[in-house]
Amino acid sequence: xxxxxxxxxxxxxxxxxxxxxxxxxxxxxxGLLSVGAYLNQNGFDVKGLHIPNLLxxxxxxxxxxxxxxxxxxxLLVAIALNWVHFSKGAIxxxxxxxxxxxxxxxxxxxxxxxxxxxxxxxxxxGYADGVVNGEAERTLLNLCRHLENEGQMPxxxxxxxxxxxxxxxxRVIAPDVVQNxxxxxxxxxxxxxxxxxxxxxxxxxxxRGSCPLKCAFCLEHVxxxxxxxxxxxxxxxxxxxxxxxxxxxxxxxQISIQDNLFIGGDQMVSQIADEMARQNIYLDxxxxxxxPNSFSKTGFHAINxxxxxxxxxxxxxxxxxxxxEIIKRPSDMDAILENIxxxxxxxxxxxxxxxxxxxDAPRAEEDTCNFxxxxxxxxxxxxxxxxxxLLPRTPMxxxxxxxxxxxxxxxxxxxxxxxxxxxxxxxxxxxxxxxNTAERSRIDIxxxxxxxxxxxxxxxxxxxxxxHARQPQILDDLQQIKGHIExxxxxxxx
Numbered sequence: 001x002x003x004x005x006x007x008x009x010x011x012x013x014x015x016x017x018x019x020x021x022x023x024x025x026x027x028x029x030x031g032l033l034s035v036g037a038y039l040n041q042n043g044f045d046v047k048g049l050h051i052p053n054l055l056x057x058x059x060x061x062x063x064x065x066x067x068x069x070x071x072x073x074x075l076l077v078a079i080a081l082n083w084v085h086f087s088k089g090a091i092x093x094x095x096x097x098x099x100x101x102x103x104x105x106x107x108x109x110x111x112x113x114x115x116x117x118x119x120x121x122x123x124x125x126g127y128a129d130g131v132v133n134g135e136a137e138r139t140l141l142n143l144c145r146h147l148e149n150e151g152q153m154p155x156x157x158x159x160x161x162x163x164x165x166x167x168x169x170x171r172v173i174a175p176d177v178v179q180n181x182x183x184x185x186x187x188x189x190x191x192x193x194x195x196x197x198x199x200x201x202x203x204x205x206x207x208r209g210s211c212p213l214k215c216a217f218c219l220e221h222v223x224x225x226x227x228x229x230x231x232x233x234x235x236x237x238x239x240x241x242x243x244x245x246x247x248x249x250x251x252x253x254q255i256s257i258q259d260n261l262f263i264g265g266d267q268m269v270s271q272i273a274d275e276m277a278r279q280n281i282y283l284d285x286x287x288x289x290x291x292p293n294s295f296s297k298t299g300f301h302a303i304n305x306x307x308x309x310x311x312x313x314x315x316x317x318x319x320x321x322x323x324x325e326i327i328k329r330p331s332d333m334d335a336i337l338e339n340i341x342x343x344x345x346x347x348x349x350x351x352x353x354x355x356x357x358x359x360d361a362p363r364a365e366e367d368t369c370n371f372x373x374x375x376x377x378x379x380x381x382x383x384x385x386x387x388x389x390l391l392p393r394t395p396m397x398x399x400x401x402x403x404x405x406x407x408x409x410x411x412x413x414x415x416x417x418x419x420x421x422x423x424x425x426x427x428x429x430x431x432x433x434x435x436n437t438a439e440r441s442r443i444d445i446x447x448x449x450x451x452x453x454x455x456x457x458x459x460x461x462x463x464x465x466x467x468h469a470r471q472p473q474i475l476d477d478l479q480q481i482k483g484h485i486e487x488x489x490x491x492x493x494x
Contacts (some may be wrong), residue, residue, distance in 0.1 A: 004045035005075040005148055007140075009036050011050045012079050012089040015419045016062065016096070018055055022418055022426040023085045025052040028194070030205050031110055031136065032080050033187040038137040038178075041185045044075070044144055048192035051093070062096075070101035075147050078132070078140060081120070082110035084389070087412065088419030091120075094127040105129055105147060107160070109136045112415075114226050115219075115393060119412035121166035129153050130162045134175035134227040135208070137184070142176075159228070177228040181208055182239040186246040201254035201285070202247050206261045206268075207234040213263075213291065216327045216395040216403065217358070217388055220260070226393070232260055237271040241279055254285040262290035266299035273302040283307035292316055292336040300346035311349040313383065314340070318354070319371025322361040326403060327396065333371065337378055344379045349467075349474060352380045356452060357388040357445040359396075359403045360437050365448055369455045376462040379470075383481055385452045387445055390434040391415075404438035427488050453485050 009032055014021040028050065036046045049069075054060040069077060077097060081090040090113075094106050109132025113120055121131050130153065132139050139159030146154050153162065159175025178184055187202070209232040210224025224232065235243075244255060261268065269288075276282065286307040292314045295303070304310050316336060318324055324331050343350045352375055354368065372382060390396060392410065396403050409415050418432055426432045430446035440448070460482050467474055 004043060005144065006045045006047065006072050007039055007144060008069050008072070008074045008077045009039075009046060009048045010069075010077065010079050010093065011048075011052060012081070012086050012093040013051050013055060013062070014085050015088045016092040018052075018062070019420065020422040020424070021052070021085050022421045022423045022432055023083065025085065026056065028189075028192070028203070029080050029082050029110070030187070030203055031082060033189070033192070034184065034205070035078070035136050035140055036191050037185040037188050039141060039144065040188070040191060042141050044141075046191050047072075048194075050192060050194040053194045066093075066096055066100060069097060070104065074104065076140070076144055077104055077106045078136075079106065079108045079128070080110045081108050081113040083112055084391075084415045085418040087112065087416040091124050091127060094124055098127045105153065107132050107140075107143070109133070109140075111219075111223055111227075114223070115391065116412035116415075117161050117172050118166055121161055121163040123412060125163040125166055128163055130160050132175075133159050133161055133172055135159075135177045135229075136175070137178055138176040175228045177208075181233050182236055186243045188246075189250055200252070201256055201287075202250075202252045203256050203258055204240070204243060204247065205235075205259050206240055206257055206264070207232055207259060209233045209260075211260050211263065213330065214395075215329045217355075217390065219391050219394055222393045232263060234264060234268065237268070237275045240272055241275040241281055244276070244283070245279065245281055248281070248283075253283055254287075255283055256287040256289075258289045261288060262294035265294055266296055266302065269295065269299050270302040273305040276306055285309045285311070287311045287313065289313045289315070292331050293339055295339070295343075297342045297346065300343050300348055304347045309349075310347065311351060312343055313351045313353060314380070316352045316354060316371075316375070318358055318364065319368035319374075320358075320361050320364040321367070323358050323364050326359045326361065337374060340375055340378045340380045344470075349471065350380045351383045353383055354385045354452060355388045356385055356449040357390075357433060357435065357437070357440075359405060360439045365451065368452065372452070372456060373459055373462070376456075376459055377466075379463065379466045381463050381467075381478065381481060382456045384485070385449050385456070387430075387433050387449050388435075389432075400435070406436045406438075407434060408436065408442065409434045450489070453488060457482065457485055 014025055036048050039046045079090050090108050097104055106128045107130045108128050113131050114133050117131050117133050158173045161172050209229035211220035214221045290312055340350050396405055397407055400407055421431050430442045433442040433445050436442055464478055
């Protein structure tokens, strides 16, 4: 049997030289895991490198990793660009590989790459051969097969935009996507070289496609279309549970679901819980990210049946009804409070996330503080306050003046700032705040963020007292959250 062609799939550093990232760079991209499993399933020898993870461990140097890639003479190197803070690192990594091994074929793909396909192709010309647009499984498989047969890049291929075309009128061709998503293989960490393969928790995707909620600030419903799907497709409960079982076979017993599962509501989580019981699958911990009001008591009790411990992260965003109406966020404030109460009663720990920098409205910050306190009284634990990262293609960016928003960042080069700024700089100087509002500058938005975090700290004893009487085992987690918020103010005291 002929040896299988080697393909490298790489999570790049945020920048070269490596800087302290302003956003998390240690997570494992689900796209990277899925593409690696798909190419392996179809006859290619895939090796994944999570470079930020490896550099953080200081057991590898970047030069050694580039040498490893080049000396392997891979058929293809695919670099992931899934979020803004990898912008510089993805291009610089491609440049270093190309300069040392000029015959290596290199493409860049992922969510952020898809959002800025043409602009990225221009920025990466001379270093990368093309930009993979949208869901990458079929595109990369077709590209690898073409390279095996022809030895050179194709002139045209669905889902692939050649960097040499960035000055022409060549169109971006939508990718071919896997229609039966249950035919996709399960994630496998064995191909991925990283600091620690014995992860305590793994993320799991339950579906693909466009979120139907269409909140004005959110990219989720936009990306589904850009990535090749015009509606949301769910995996079957049988596939999801079989995937859980596969992940547990790799020693991981904590799973976090961070995609559009919440759209499935009570019916989906009830079917998953029933299937888990049928297959005798029981996790140590299940965590679900959800839109408020996604579940009733029925859904919460189903989630609680999945694991010894269950938690849910609610993206509440704002406590101002007016703001939520402006951004088309379908949230009923009273129902949110009832939702939190029902989650607690079902034995689920609720967390909340909040946004600053949303459109202006009378008393919006005051209303948000008051509502944060109401959620804390019912046991919801506020994890963090984020300034909104406003991205192109969202309604709030495309029709910004309708929302009283004035974007500061517009092009790929603008968002590359996230590759150059540390977390401390982002938290204290606000350089990465993406927009102004009609009434507030970026500094005003930064100050709003800090006031909301200080309000949470001032009232944090509310949730500490609440959970001390119910589930004292989570007090360590509460201290970590509190410490994380407190640490964001350390610079102010120096």
